[in-house]
Amino acid sequence: MINTSYKAMLGGKSVIRQLSEYATARKAQVGADHVYDFSLGNPSVPTAxxxxxxxxxxxxxxxxxxxxxxxxxxxxxxxxxxxxxxxxxxxxxxxxxxxxxxxxxxxxxxxxxxxxxxxxxxxxxxxxxxxxxxxxxxxxxxxxxxxxxxxxxxxxxxxxxxxxxxxxxxxxxxxxxxxxxxxxxxxxxxxxxxxxxxxxxxxxxxxxxxxxxxxxxxxxxxxxxxxxxxxxxxxxxxxxxxxxxxxxxxxxxxxxxxxxxxxxxxxxxxxxxxxxxxxxxxxxxxxxxxxxxRVLDKTSDLRVYETNMNLLYDALTDIGFSVERPGGTFYIFPKALEADANAFCMKAKDYDLILVPSDSFGCPGYFRMAYCTTTELVERTIPVLRKFAHEQYGL
Amino acid sequence: MINTSYKAMLGGKSVIRQLSEYATARKAQVGADHVYDFSLGNPSVPTAxxxxxxxxxxxxxxxxxxxxxxxxxxxxxxxxxxxxxxxxxxxxxxxxxxxxxxxxxxxxxxxxxxxxxxxxxxxxxxxxxxxxxxxxxxxxxxxxxxxxxxxxxxxxxxxxxxxxxxxxxxxxxxxxxxxxxxxxxxxxxxxxxxxxxxxxxxxxxxxxxxxxxxxxxxxxxxxxxxxxxxxxxxxxxxxxxxxxxxxxxxxxxxxxxxxxxxxxxxxxxxxxxxxxxxxxxxxxxxxxxxxxxRVLDKTSDLRVYETNMNLLYDALTDIGFSVERPGGTFYIFPKALEADANAFCMKAKDYDLILVPSDSFGCPGYFRMAYCTTTELVERTIPVLRKFAHEQYGL
CATH class of the missing domain: 3.40.640.10 (Type I PLP-dependent aspartate aminotransferase-like (Major domain))
Structure with a gap:
């Protein structure tokens, strides 16, 4: 007999994983360049x-x-x-x-x-x-x-x-x-x-x-x-x-x-x-x-993450988001523009912006962007974020 | 606080692992060529x-x-x-x-x-x-x-x-x-x-x-x-x-x-x-x-295991051991020459024969030999097995 407690867990698929799967499917529909996917924390730079x-x-x-x-x-x-x-x-x-x-x-x-x-x-x-x-x-x-x-x-x-x-x-x-x-x-x-x-x-x-x-x-x-x-x-x-x-x-x-x-x-x-x-x-x-x-003291070339962070932090602040400046990682965690971060991220999807609502992080009302992406994607994303915040929230 | 149930498991170290560690230490003492180590099931042939x-x-x-x-x-x-x-x-x-x-x-x-x-x-x-x-x-x-x-x-x-x-x-x-x-x-x-x-x-x-x-x-x-x-x-x-x-x-x-x-x-x-x-x-x-x-239908060159099995099976039978002829793997599992397989394997250690007693396999009175070794080691082991069986058990 299948273990029912593990079976019950099957319904609770990770929100991040669901969004990432949606983004992959959407890229196949409209082309990878037209989806602004910040869902997954998968490093974007090659190994050392x-x-x-x-x-x-x-x-x-x-x-x-x-x-x-x-x-x-x-x-x-x-x-x-x-x-x-x-x-x-x-x-x-x-x-x-x-x-x-x-x-x-x-x-x-x-x-x-x-x-x-x-x-x-x-x-x-x-x-x-x-x-x-x-x-x-x-x-x-x-x-x-x-x-x-x-x-x-x-x-x-x-x-x-x-x-x-x-x-x-x-x-x-x-x-x-x-x-x-x-x-x-x-x-x-x-x-x-x-x-x-x-x-x-x-x-x-x-x-x-x-x-x-x-x-x-x-x-x-x-x-x-x-x-x-x-x-x-x-x-x-x-x-x-x-x-x-x-x-x-x-x-x-x-x-x-x-x-x-x-x-x-x-x-x-x-x-x-x-x-x-x-x-x-x-x-x-x-x-x-x-x-x-053999390479314990080496890293990948991690500089892109800091470049992306600075671009995104400046843009988000400029648009009017409330956001803590990251000291590290490749994540940023701004306050959503409405109390319900899920609703906020659903609206963002209409702009092909893939943002992760913060509820599963135990901190409702925020969203996560994983900027382990190319800097070019970050640069193309900023006007889309601006348009989204303006059209949906009047910023 | 350290989890006491895992801590209690620390005493129950695998017999196979203990024998393998003994064999390694003994090889350092007397030279690898003088220890007949059949303890571990670690493949001896290179990958494909x-x-x-x-x-x-x-x-x-x-x-x-x-x-x-x-x-x-x-x-x-x-x-x-x-x-x-x-x-x-x-x-x-x-x-x-x-x-x-x-x-x-x-x-x-x-x-x-x-x-x-x-x-x-x-x-x-x-x-x-x-x-x-x-x-x-x-x-x-x-x-x-x-x-x-x-x-x-x-x-x-x-x-x-x-x-x-x-x-x-x-x-x-x-x-x-x-x-x-x-x-x-x-x-x-x-x-x-x-x-x-x-x-x-x-x-x-x-x-x-x-x-x-x-x-x-x-x-x-x-x-x-x-x-x-x-x-x-x-x-x-x-x-x-x-x-x-x-x-x-x-x-x-x-x-x-x-x-x-x-x-x-x-x-x-x-x-x-x-x-x-x-x-x-x-x-x-x-x-x-x-x-x-990419290599699902390839294997290492596994023929040495059959060569070793045939040599060992024939020799063990000839010496007078009671043993089932293996149909596969790189193990053979003869009956020990006394009821207590632990005592048998302890005596074998005096001949630098490293054999695994069968108690931990849930089947007392036998011993396991892992012949994932060179054929040359098997050939050099046979006279030692013969000497051990003769001197200790009169075979």
Whole structure:
């Protein structure tokens, strides 16, 4: 008998995915140039040439039996060592390979990290707006997702956080730079968050792990750096993906890095390995592990995202939208021009503008644009946005 | 707080893995040539050159944005179409891409298939001897694994099966060619199994899915073919991995093929996609999907496994072991020379013979040898086996 709970989930198809499918169909109708598709967070720039060169070299010169052989279930040791060394050099940490667990992208990293430090019935706190897939990641563990309402400039609303924290909370899930808002948590935000969580750990008499979702770590604007959350709070599991930095979303490669001073630091990776046994994940592909290990400090040419952000932010502001200027990612999250963001995005579709309403991000009344597109598309989109805002909302 | 149930699993390290680690350490001590390591099922022959050529071509000539872009969560449509076409041509099936779900190897395939058709508390029946990881796969779904004792020649013991079946059983899990016995289920076995399951479905008034674990499908000896279990029973989910046929165990690539006439046939793949959302699996790597799709009907040069099997089978029989002749795989499963297979394998270690005792396969008193090694190693091992059997057991 088909499992009815999974069957029931089939109706709940992602809004983003639905819009992306609509956009694809519409492009076939009217031509790709006439659809202004900002639905999907799929990187638009090629991977770093050094990654392609590394893979060509591995395929051309390595012993295929070793190249494609079983990876240990925690990841290939030399790859884990390389990840630790790269993080240590960049952020002044003291990871060893034993703190690193290789995963199938950030989805795999978050799913393992959440299972490692929660048990069914626990509560996991996150902050609106948040990536909608946090629901299946958290609920797949048997835990309950609690959402804290947005703070000013989409930093953390600490009053709301303190109201939400309770002794059932065993993990707090953050995402900075943030999808969908593009906001980067400041040093002040991370410092205060760490202080509150430390105090609550003492008050409750148990650990509260900070699970830090960091796939946009390298896409930060204005020459800034993303403050590294693990520097602020010892009980942090840093969850990473190479999907955005190296434009490899299809290759499913990332990691969990357990802070060397977190509780049971040397058990996190082995426990993640045990979790894998039951879910059938095992480990990311061996050749891709070996390939990324050679280019850990490289990225794709990410400059287009900042160019696109500046063009869009200036245009949206000029048109009259209320919008927070993104500090990173390839998303922007303006306020819709009417209270119902779904209605707003439906009207935009009549202009072939594909915008994602914000309800599924837990923050009604906004919309997300994924500007991982060509700059030329952004430039062609601006007059269409202007026309839409003028004709529909008199701006 | 670390999840204590996963923490408890850490003690239960796989016997196979422990022996393999011992063998690696011992090789460092005395030299690789002096350790007769038959512990791990890691293919010893390189992948098909056509796979390497396909990957080099993809990396050299494909648009990297498309090559490494997000795969749909059910797999890349053209890859699913190619898998369906290959199975149809080979086995006279009528799959379409909609019946195929791409997975991270057989582990991913089994974990998804089991979750799709069972619910927590259901019972899943399998047959001794069985692959020890069936425990985490089945228990990870919340179902209970019931084991049927071995039949003659390691075919199915149908009396024992009928005693084990009950209305809580919603899935039966088979593995042919079998790890560890090397036995291939005959046409008669599969015909009778299908008849019993069909009758029980009627009696219980609900589906019983046959989950068929087929990573050794292409490693069959004496010019025979493995009968395709899906041809015998409509409610079959065929779970495949390219790990053994193409020597790609580290690349984590396989699929579930839902029989087009099974219950809710068109829902199986989408439901597997929903399962992925909660486990963080998502889909296998895009480039590897595209690579294997180009070489679906190729295999590594698998002949060494048959050569090794014949040498080992003849020698073991000659020495005086009681052993079933394998019809496929790269395993052989002789009876130990004393009742306690653990004690037997411990004594063998003194001869640097690394043999796996059978207890974790649910079938005490036997041992497994994985002869995915060079023929030269097999030839050098035979006198050592002979010496061991003579000195320890007087054969």
């Amino acid at each position: 040439p050094e990654f392609t060169e590394a893979m060509l070299d591995l395929y051309a010169h390595d012993d295929p039996v070793a190249l494609h052989g079983y990876s240990p279930s925690l990841g290939i040791t030399q790859v884990r060592e390389a990840v630790a060394a790269s993080l240590n050099q960049r952020f002044g940490m003291n990871y060893t390979y034993e703190h690193i667990f290789m995963t199938s992208g950030a989805a795999g990293a978050l799913s393992h990290a959440l299972r490692a430090v929660t048990k069914p019935g626990d509560e996991v706190v996150t902050f609106a707006p948040y990536f909608p897939e946090y629901h299946p990641y958290v609920e797949g563990t048997g835990a309950i997702l609690r959402v804290v309402e947005p703070g000013e400039h989409f930093q953390i609303n600490f009053d709301a956080l303190e109201r939400t924290l309770n002794p059932n909370v065993t993990a707090v899930l953050i995402n900075t730079p943030n999808n969908p808002s593009g906001v980067v948590y400041s040093d002040a935000t991370l410092t205060k968050l760490a202080a509150i969580l430390s105090a609550k750990q003492t008050e409750y008499g148990h650990d509260i792990f900070l699970i830090s979702d960091e796939p946009y770590r390298e896409i930060v604007f204005d020459g800034q750096n993303q403050p590294y959350p693990s520097k602020y709070y010892a009980n942090t599991l840093s969850c990473y993906s190479f999907s955005k930095s190296l434009s490899l979303p299809g290759e499913r490669i990332g990691y969990v890095a357990a802070h060397p001073q977190c509780t049971d630091a040397l058990l996190i990776a082995p426990i993640c390995g045990q979790i894998s046994r039951g879910t059938g994940h095992n480990c990311p592909p061996s050749s891709i592990q070996l390939g990324v290990a | 050159p056509e796979f390497t050529e396909a990957m080099l071509d993809l990396y050299a000539h494909d648009d990297p944005v498309a090559l490494h872009g997000y795969s749909p969560s059910l797999g890349i449509t053209q890859v699913r179409e190619a898998v369906a076409a290959s199975l149809n041509q080979r086995f006279g099936m009528n799959y379409t891409y909609e019946h195929i779900f791409m997975t991270s190897g057989a582990a991913g395939a089994l974990s998804h298939a089991l979750r799709a058709v069972t619910k927590p508390g259901d019972e899943v029946v399998t047959f001794a001897p069985y692959f020890p990881e069936y425990h985490p796969y089945v228990e990870g779904t919340g179902a209970i694994l019931r084991v049927v004792e071995p039949g003659e020649h390691f075919q199915i013991n149908f009396d024992a099966l009928e005693r084990t079946l009950n209305p809580n059983v919603t899935a039966v899990l088979i593995n042919t060619p079998n790890n560890p016995s090397g036995v291939v289920y005959s046409d008669a076995t599969l015909t009778k199994l299908a008849a019993i399951l069909s009758a029980k479905q009627t009696e219980y008034g609900h589906d019983i899915f046959l989950i068929s674990d087929e990573p050794y499908r292409e490693i069959v000896f004496d010019g025979q073919n493995q009968p395709y279990p899906s041809k015998y029973y409509a409610n079959t989910l065929s779970c495949y991995s390219f790990s053994k046929s193409l020597s790609l165990p580290g690349e984590r690539i396989g699929y579930v093929a839902a029989h087009p006439q099974c219950t809710d046939a068109l829902l199986i793949a989408p439901i597997c996609g929903q399962i992925s959302r909660g486990t963080g699996h998502n889909c296998p790597p895009s480039s590897i999907q595209l690579g294997v799709a």
